[in-house]
Amino acid sequence: MDKNSSSLSPKQREVLQMLKSGQMKRINIFEGSVRSGKTYISIIVWGFWVAGSPKDKAYLMAGKTLRTLKRNVLDIMSGLFGSNFSYNLYKKEAELFGRKIYLESAANSDSENKLRGMTLMGAYCDELTLFTESFFAMLLSRLSERGAKLFATTNPDDPSHWLKKNYLDNKSANLLSIKFRLEDNIFLPKEYIKQLSAEFHGVFYDRFILGKWTKAEGRIYDGFSSKNIISAKMLSQRLEEKRLIISTVGVDYGGSGSASAFAHVGFDEEFSNVYVLSEYYDKENRSAESLISAFSRFIGREKARFPTLGRVYCDSAEQLLVKSFRKAVKVEVSNALKRPINTRINMLNRLIASERFFVLDECKRTIDAIENAVWDERSPLLDKRLDNGTSNIDSLDALEYAVERFEKQLFKL
Ligand SMILES: Nc1ncnc2c1ncn2[C@@H]1O[C@H](COP(=O)(O)OP(=O)(O)OP(=O)(O)O)[C@@H](O)[C@H]1O
Ligand SMILES: [Mg+2]
Numbered sequence: 001m002d003k004n005s006s007s008l009s010p011k012q013r014e015v016l017q018m019l020k021s022g023q024m025k026r027i028n029i030f031e032g033s034v035r036s037g038k039t040y041i042s043i044i045v046w047g048f049w050v051a052g053s054p055k056d057k058a059y060l061m062a063g064k065t066l067r068t069l070k071r072n073v074l075d076i077m078s079g080l081f082g083s084n085f086s087y088n089l090y091k092k093e094a095e096l097f098g099r100k101i102y103l104e105s106a107a108n109s110d111s112e113n114k115l116r117g118m119t120l121m122g123a124y125c126d127e128l129t130l131f132t133e134s135f136f137a138m139l140l141s142r143l144s145e146r147g148a149k150l151f152a153t154t155n156p157d158d159p160s161h162w163l164k165k166n167y168l169d170n171k172s173a174n175l176l177s178i179k180f181r182l183e184d185n186i187f188l189p190k191e192y193i194k195q196l197s198a199e200f201h202g203v204f205y206d207r208f209i210l211g212k213w214t215k216a217e218g219r220i221y222d223g224f225s226s227k228n229i230i231s232a233k234m235l236s237q238r239l240e241e242k243r244l245i246i247s248t249v250g251v252d253y254g255g256s257g258s259a260s261a262f263a264h265v266g267f268d269e270e271f272s273n274v275y276v277l278s279e280y281y282d283k284e285n286r287s288a289e290s291l292i293s294a295f296s297r298f299i300g301r302e303k304a305r306f307p308t309l310g311r312v313y314c315d316s317a318e319q320l321l322v323k324s325f326r327k328a329v330k331v332e333v334s335n336a337l338k339r340p341i342n343t344r345i346n347m348l349n350r351l352i353a354s355e356r357f358f359v360l361d362e363c364k365r366t367i368d369a370i371e372n373a374v375w376d377e378r379s380p381l382l383d384k385r386l387d388n389g390t391s392n393i394d395s396l397d398a399l400e401y402a403v404e405r406f407e408k409q410l411f412k413l
Contacts, residue, residue, distance in 0.1 A: 011184035012041040018178075019045050025176040027140070029128065029168065030153045032180030032211035035188060035196065038153045039126070043077055046124050046151050047085075051097040057121035057145055059101040061094065064130040066105050073126050074103075106131040112138050121145040125152035130340065133162040156213040164213050181211055199350040203375075208346070216375040220345055220385060223352045224370050230358045235275065238358075242268040244308045247277060249299065250336065250401030251314040252394045253291070253321060259283040260291055261394040263366060264302045264309065265402035271409040274351055276359040278302055279366050281395060288321060296328040303331065313337070313401040336401035341385065344400040347407055356410075369395040 008016065018024060024045075030038040050059060063069025066089055074094070077085045087094035087103065094101040102118075104111040106125070112135050120142045125131065143150055154163065167173050182193055197209050201223045206214035230238070247266035254260040262280040267273070280298050285291065303309045309331060314322045316335035326333040348370075351357035359367055369392040373385055385393050403410075 008041065008044075009037055009184055009186045011180060012037055012044075015041050015045060015178055016048070018176075019048060023176070024049070024149060026143070026149055026174040027167065027176070028149065028151045029163075029175065029177045030151070030180065031156060031168075031177055032184075033182040034155060034208045035185055036180035036182050036211070037185040037187070038180045039072060039076065042124070042151055042153050043073060043080060046122075047077070047081055047096065049149065049151070050099050050101075050122060051084075053099070053121055053147075054145075055098055057099075058118060059096070059099055059122045059124075060104060060115075060118070060120055060139070060142075061101055061124040061126075062104045062106045062111070062131070062135075062139070063126040064105065064107050066092070066103060069103060069105070069126055073124070106135045111135070115139060115142050118142045119144055121148050123150045125150065128152040128154040129157045129161055129163055133166070136163075156207045156211055158215055159213045160215070161213070179211060182209055195354075199353045200346075201349055201353050204346055204349055218374060219371075220373040220375055221349060221352060221370050223349065224357075227355065228352060228358055229361050229367060231361050235277075235358070235360055238273070239268065242270075242272060244268055244275070244306060245271075246310055247302075247306050247308040248402045248405070249302065249309065249312045249331075250398040250403070251295070251312060251325070252397035252401065253315050253318050254282070254285040254394060259392070259394045260285055260294075261365070261392075261398040262295065262298055263363075263395065263398040263402050264298075264306070265399065266306060266308060267406060267409075271406060273356045273358065274403060274410070276363050276366050276399060277306060278360070279363040279395060279398075281365040281392075288324070291321070292324050292328050295325055299329040299331055311405075313405060315397065315401065337404050338401070339404050339407075343407075344404055345385075347403060347410070348400065351403075351410065365392060366395045366399060368392060369399075 030042045032038060061069060061073065063072060070089060074087050081096065085094065085096050089103065092103045094103055104114065115138045123139055123143060140150065167175060168177055200209050203214050203216045206212045244266040245268060247264060250263045250265065252261045260282045263276060264278040266275040266277050280294065282294065312325065312331055312333040313336040314325060314333060316322065316338065322333060322335065348357065373396060376385060
């Protein structure tokens with residue numbers, strides 16, 4: 001490891017010093033704002049610690065999925081540790097300074113069973129609030145070697161989240177929480193920090209910029225206003241300046257009591273702006289056949305209006321319908337990613353706050369859904385949109401399925 005500490009931020013240097021002077025506890029949580037340098041230093045701390053721990057013991061790294069673990073952590077480890085680190089996702093194994101590391105997905109209930117038989121010396125968890133409490137509790141129970149430690153990163157969430165209530169606020173836990181603020185990351189240009197801060201509102205600002213555990217209350221998209229609603233004339237003026245480069249349709253199927261919704265969403269050059277171009281909403285859900293023919297008509301009409309229409313992303317819960325949809329149209333139809341609800345909400349809120357999100361005024365259902373979406377304040381854990389039939393979350397799901405694929409391009413990640 002040739003990371004000399006002069007290439008670390010003062011905050012990161014302080015954390016490394018804590019490791020060197022033996023101040024790490026059994027559980028070590030790196031928490032706080034986005035982009036604040038938590039993951040980067042947690043990886044260095046993990047590397048140092050593993051390198052100084054017994055060779056013949058077992059170690060584990062977990063992320064919500066193996067894909068996010070790779071993207072958020074393993075690829076960065078390859079850059080930092082060079083030939084001292086290698087991994088194989090198919091085997092779910094890695095090697096760090098000659099120590100064997102198991103790789104697991106915390107979203108998979110099989111993984112929890114696999115943990116059951118293990119005796120671990122160390123563990124690293126990426127985005128810990130996305131894990132279930134039972135996976136985490138199982139992991140802690142397996143960390144039974146003498147001097148065993150766990151390192152984890154996370155952004156703050158609801159104050160009643162299990163991690164906050166049962167661990168961070170638990171005075172008797174052998175736990176160290178290290179808090180990071182956005183400005184701790186001296187490697188980010190000031191202008192970028194300013195811009196990022198302006199993109200977050202309300203509860204997301206508190207959590208992701210200030211790094212506070214804050215409850216979600218009231219309107220979800222509270223920055224959405226008449227500025228975000230445009231006429232067909234305004235749309236065509238805007239598209240003359242920056243043309244659409246791609247557009248996609250998101251599909252949410254109605255089950256019992258909910259509606260079926262389609263949203264046609266366009267992205268202009270450089271993914272500068274996002275436009276909701278058209279919607280379909282059907283509360284009655286008479287039959288699969290009627291939905292398929294409505295879908296086929298919708299796609300035909302939209303493709304004629306906007307030849308940019310290239311892809312459809314469907315709720316993956318109904319594979320038979322996805323198949324029928326695929327047969328019914330000439331556009332590529334795939335499963336929606338269905339990212340975690342807060343990720344999707346946050347994406348839309350960032351677009352709204354930075355004045356990059358517009359809905360055509362004729363998309364009444366979508367406008368109504370965005371204006372009236374509220375947090376479910378009774379939901380005991382994790383944030384939830386209120387879904388009691390009074391608000392239209394189907395249009396929101398469809399809209400998000402159409403947008404979520406482009407997170408990278410939209411936010412230049
Ligand atoms: N010491 C450093 N030297 C160079 N770049 C750094 C350093 N620390 C952080 N960075 C860079 O800053 C960015 C944000 O850092 P990092 O990913 O660690 O933040 P984070 O707190 O984990 O953010 P998030 O909550 O969004 O996951 C990354 O691009 C990272 O490479
Ligand atoms: Mg991170």
